[in-house]
Amino acid sequence: MPRHVAFIMDGNGRWAKKRGLSRNVGHKKGGDTFREIARYAKDCGIEYVTFFAFSTENWKRPKEEVDALMKLFSEYLDEAESYAKEKTRLIFLGDKSIFPREMSDKMTDLEKKSRQFSDFTLSLAVNYGGKDDILQAAKRAAKLCFDRDISPSEIDEKFFAGLLYTYAVPDVDLLIRPGGERRLSNFLLWQCAYAELYFSDILWPDFSKKDFDEAVNYYRGRNRRFGNVEG
Numbered sequence: 001m002p003r004h005v006a007f008i009m010d011g012n013g014r015w016a017k018k019r020g021l022s023r024n025v026g027h028k029k030g031g032d033t034f035r036e037i038a039r040y041a042k043d044c045g046i047e048y049v050t051f052f053a054f055s056t057e058n059w060k061r062p063k064e065e066v067d068a069l070m071k072l073f074s075e076y077l078d079e080a081e082s083y084a085k086e087k088t089r090l091i092f093l094g095d096k097s098i099f100p101r102e103m104s105d106k107m108t109d110l111e112k113k114s115r116q117f118s119d120f121t122l123s124l125a126v127n128y129g130g131k132d133d134i135l136q137a138a139k140r141a142a143k144l145c146f147d148r149d150i151s152p153s154e155i156d157e158k159f160f161a162g163l164l165y166t167y168a169v170p171d172v173d174l175l176i177r178p179g180g181e182r183r184l185s186n187f188l189l190w191q192c193a194y195a196e197l198y199f200s201d202i203l204w205p206d207f208s209k210k211d212f213d214e215a216v217n218y219y220r221g222r223n224r225r226f227g228n229v230e231g
């Protein structure tokens with residue numbers, strides 16, 4: 001089984017358009033799929049799941065859509081209080097400072113309260129960009145050098161990975177992108193260095209447990225060499 005599975009939840013808008021509904025209805029349905037698939041992955045014994053919910057580029061969308069997405073996110077934060085019962089560690093990836101204080105405090109609080117759970121970790125990427133992640137880590141590394149807390153030679157892969165938003169999760173084993181596009185759209189650039197990539201034309205609101213099984217089966221058929229020769 002893959003240890004860490006990441007999802008680019010794409011296709012909500014097209015799913016709604018096909019049905020003559022507003023894009024925001026698609027996002028709501030996508031939220032239901034997110035809850036269902038997260039729970040299923042946990043039941044399957046996956047240790048880490050990460051979902052891309054909102055990118056640093058998604059702010060370009062019409063205000064009405066951004067507002068609707070933020071409302072859905074805020075509702076999820078309220079609901080997530082009950083996740084402690086499910087022994088799920090929650091992590092929010094991305095720059096939290098852009099959100100209203102009340103929301104960023106809630107995220108930090110949920111992270112703190114769930115830190116003790118180690119069997120299942122759910123990361124939600126909001127206002128996340130792979131380039132932004134690498135840049136903020138580089139800035140912190142530079143500051144540590146400037147303050148003479150470390151010397152540049154100490155910055156190896158392990159140290160740098162420890163400065164990324166994902167410091168608490170291992171690299172991605174399997175990346176799943178439904179919605180028909182074959183690109184990363186600035187998701188976990190560093191963390192997907194050796195991820196197996198699985199693309200599907202199914203739109204995210206239609207993505208089912210069976211589709212998840214198919215992706216995992218695809219993963220199991222891969223021969224991961226990590227640059228080495230076949231052993």
Ligand code: IPE
Pocket residue numbers: 009010011012013014015053054055058069179
């Ligand atoms: C993914 O669905 C959700 C977000 C990016 C927030 P989209 O909204 O991108 O749906 P499509 O790609 O337009 O169909």
Ligand code: IPE
Pocket residue numbers: 008009010011052053054055058181183185
């Ligand atoms: C990627 O989807 C971002 C999220 C799923 C949050 P997009 O719909 O924003 O990606 P592009 O614009 O098609 O590359």
Ligand code: MG
Pocket residue numbers: 010011012179
């Ligand atoms: Mg899209």
